[in-house]
Amino acid sequence: MNINNPTANQDTHFFGDVCKNFDFAAQFTQHDAGLLDQIKSCNSVYRFRFPIRRGNGFEVIDAWRVEHSHHQSPTKGGIRYSEMVNEDEVMALAALMTYKCAIVNVPFGGAKGGIKINPKSYSVSELENITRRYTVELIKKNFIGPSIDVPAPDYGSGEREMSWIADTYATMNPGQLDAMGAVTGKPIALHGIAGRREATGRGVAIAIRECVGVAEDMQKIGLTTGLSGKKIIVQGLGNVGYYSAKFLSEFGALIVGLCEFEGAIYNEDGLDVEAVFQHRKSSGSILGYAGAKKEFKNTMDGLEQPCDILVPAALENQITSQNVGSIKAKIIAEGANGPTSPEAEAAFYKNGGMIIPDMYANAGGVTVSYFEWLKNLSHVAFGRINRRFEENSNLNLVNMVEGITGTALTPMQRSTIIKGASELELVNSGLEDTMIRSYHEIREIYKNNPKIGTLRNAAMVGAINKIAVSYQNLGVWP
Numbered sequence: 001m002n003i004n005n006p007t008a009n010q011d012t013h014f015f016g017d018v019c020k021n022f023d024f025a026a027q028f029t030q031h032d033a034g035l036l037d038q039i040k041s042c043n044s045v046y047r048f049r050f051p052i053r054r055g056n057g058f059e060v061i062d063a064w065r066v067e068h069s070h071h072q073s074p075t076k077g078g079i080r081y082s083e084m085v086n087e088d089e090v091m092a093l094a095a096l097m098t099y100k101c102a103i104v105n106v107p108f109g110g111a112k113g114g115i116k117i118n119p120k121s122y123s124v125s126e127l128e129n130i131t132r133r134y135t136v137e138l139i140k141k142n143f144i145g146p147s148i149d150v151p152a153p154d155y156g157s158g159e160r161e162m163s164w165i166a167d168t169y170a171t172m173n174p175g176q177l178d179a180m181g182a183v184t185g186k187p188i189a190l191h192g193i194a195g196r197r198e199a200t201g202r203g204v205a206i207a208i209r210e211c212v213g214v215a216e217d218m219q220k221i222g223l224t225t226g227l228s229g230k231k232i233i234v235q236g237l238g239n240v241g242y243y244s245a246k247f248l249s250e251f252g253a254l255i256v257g258l259c260e261f262e263g264a265i266y267n268e269d270g271l272d273v274e275a276v277f278q279h280r281k282s283s284g285s286i287l288g289y290a291g292a293k294k295e296f297k298n299t300m301d302g303l304e305q306p307c308d309i310l311v312p313a314a315l316e317n318q319i320t321s322q323n324v325g326s327i328k329a330k331i332i333a334e335g336a337n338g339p340t341s342p343e344a345e346a347a348f349y350k351n352g353g354m355i356i357p358d359m360y361a362n363a364g365g366v367t368v369s370y371f372e373w374l375k376n377l378s379h380v381a382f383g384r385i386n387r388r389f390e391e392n393s394n395l396n397l398v399n400m401v402e403g404i405t406g407t408a409l410t411p412m413q414r415s416t417i418i419k420g421a422s423e424l425e426l427v428n429s430g431l432e433d434t435m436i437r438s439y440h441e442i443r444e445i446y447k448n449n450p451k452i453g454t455l456r457n458a459a460m461v462g463a464i465n466k467i468a469v470s471y472q473n474l475g476v477w478p
């Protein structure tokens, strides 16, 4: 396959779509064509196959790791476990990681991995063998390491798989002090970080809150300002979808619809996300939940129900020119990567909607992965060294204020003021700050040039400019 001319291949369109978006945004930048080409291209595409033992024989597994850009090191991106994975998809997702990291000022290049399996069809020990062998293949080609390329979870993978990768990497690199920084999204007991599991969903919820908080933009699309009472449909009740729905409810929104691959449920008065999650866990299906007023066997019908905001958080290509006309939401917030086709996006904006693009909306995961990597390199949990010191300083201050004013604070007031920040609080505050700043950075670009047209184009313009500066500073060797 011609890796940098996606349109030359019939089976490609996701990477082509990302490149089209890049080319459009590039018109609003001042960089020379060669530099733009360097930014856009996938630098390294590693495709490999390896055997595992299955039953009495062997099975061959197809896998990929793509490092899209080395303007920053290490490169970073999740590993997708799905039977639908293909080279084009992994390249597109790696490219999105590059732009995503630039948008949220995380100093990594973009990468992505893929293992072409349906994880549900394999036993736990088979999945462990596949994951460990995949890791060894990456080690053999220098495609993994704390300063080289750092994987994370994606669709179909989670903390368990990241643990196997960490252990395999550490075993194959005895004595490497920073070995745990070779992968993020690990469980807390294995050098992970508090808040990583829920980070992407929390980030999606903050992104939506920022967007609906801008009165001028809400007026234009006919919505009131603020999240309170906003009706939201979420597609996918996995890591990103579940936590997006959970935090959106906590922020005051109403989750009126939830869609999974087996069907969708709807209640205009709101669904209890936790109860639906538990119902699906025990019954194996989202359908049959007693609190739903409507059920749809065809999950795509769930996306078309009345709501203000739609959060696709499952897979790419869910909103296309076929169904965009039936979507009632005014805002699409892309929890998943690539859920809206370019044609659907154009139609959605034309109909008076707006889209919070994937490369910003779901960047909370990589942001907290960055914090986890920093923790692994510094070998100490955030807050561990200064927490007690902070509490003692705060205590002295409270005692002094009480002494001067003659007013005693309540025990609750005292403990709220005195308490030093935990790792989780520091992580969440860093995540919130990142999501808020980045949204307004993108919106400024969007607002200042009406020809840019979409938040996605604006996000891409910002990303291209930042990556171009890195490449210009690095120069070309030799």
Ligand code: NAD
Pocket: 153, 154, 155, 156, 157, 200, 235, 236, 237, 238, 239, 240, 241, 259, 260, 261, 299, 313, 314, 315, 316, 335, 336, 337, 362, 363, 365, 366
């Ligand atoms: P996940 O495997 O935890 O969850 C995905 C969920 O989607 C599953 O519950 C699955 O059953 C459901 N699903 C599959 N097909 C569906 C369909 N047709 N309709 C409705 N639901 C369907 O995966 P995830 O980690 O939540 O990733 C979801 C998306 O978010 C992917 O596009 C991924 O690239 C993106 N993403 C994930 C992270 C992360 O930190 N996990 C970060 C950034 C972006």
